[in-house]
């Protein structure tokens with residue numbers, strides 16, 4: 153053991169010794185703090201993701217003109233899901249056959265946002281805090297959400313279920329709370345949740361504790377939007393399976409819009425819009441195609457038209473190949489004109505009918521596959 157003289161232990165420390173001790177303690181404290189921070193960050197698998205989200209969020213916030221607002225780590229994470237509505241290409245004119253839905257949406261959802269001063273006089277005029285777009289896949293829900301975002305002039309937060317659910321224990325709740333606090337900070341804001349059924353589905357006893365808590369918290373924060381009359385935040389959900397949504401959530405979305413499979417008139421309008429600007433032959437009769445596409449969604453119709461348009465490209469390529477072969481056989485020189493004419497023939501009714509048959513076949517195969525997978529195994 154070190155033999156320290158008793159006097160040295162008992163005498164008071166000099167000023168420089170105290171100063172030296174304080175400096176050493178501060179350096180030790182700082183080194184410990186940064187080492188622990190470094191270890192925690194190294195152990196956190198989401199650290200890199202968080203840094204990227206922060207960078208993206210900062211960039212986005214600048215782009216959408218939100219500056220000078222202080223955000224915490226979780227709000228930064230959520231801010232990465234904001235969309236620059238000026239960059240959204242979809243407008244109302246890109247949606248066919250849904251004029252009634254669009255008019256209703258404009259009156260009940262957009263007007264209160266756009267003419268805030270007129271609506272401020274009464275609580276009855278407040279925009280709905282929840283809107284649900286529901287219907288089969290491929291019928292225009294996402295198109296409508298995008299066009300709403302563009303027309304509203306609001307900030308638009310585009311959330312996927314996984315943004316809030318695929319997180320460490322406890323993180324989901326912090327992120328959920330960040331969704332609402334960020335929306336309040338940057339309001340007016342629409343929080344859009346695609347496939348809201350997979351995110352806020354019927355609560356069951358099988359729910360993980362964290363999921364159940366996150367849902368309860370989401371609802372209570374949502375209710376909180378109602379407490380202030382000048383709050384300009386709205387949740388908009390889209391779903392193919394509204395029957396799977398928790399009834400408590402459905403109650404919070406009083407404005408519902410059914411976007412179903414298009415009827416014959418709507419199919420005609422959609423076909424006209426999709427084929428606008430295409431080189432069509434005089435033989436094309438879109439009424440006939442609309443009549444023969446019962447059960448097709450807007451997205452099926454787009455696929456049909458795409459196939460039809462491709463047939464002429466295929467024909468063009470074949471024709472060019474045939475011409476080339478003929479030239480080689482005749483061994484003639486090139487002054488007969490260029491081999492590559494750059495004009496495609498117009499789309500004909502036959503192309504559309506071929507596209508229709510192909511689409512019907514693939515839909516048939518799809519439905520027989522799904523009926524096979526739905527068959528009980530025993």
Ligand SMILES: Nc1ncnc2c1ncn2[C@@H]1O[C@H](COP(=O)(O)OP(=O)(O)OP(=O)(O)O)[C@@H](O)[C@H]1O
Pocket residue numbers: 246247248249250288289290291292293294295296391392422425449450451452454
């Ligand atoms: N009413 C419509 N007018 C014009 N195009 C449409 C319409 N409905 C669907 N489409 C076409 O189908 C594509 C898919 O539509 P959209 O993504 O909006 O469907 P959705 O209902 O959101 O489907 P999902 O539920 O699978 O997300 C669109 O990009 C568009 O090309």
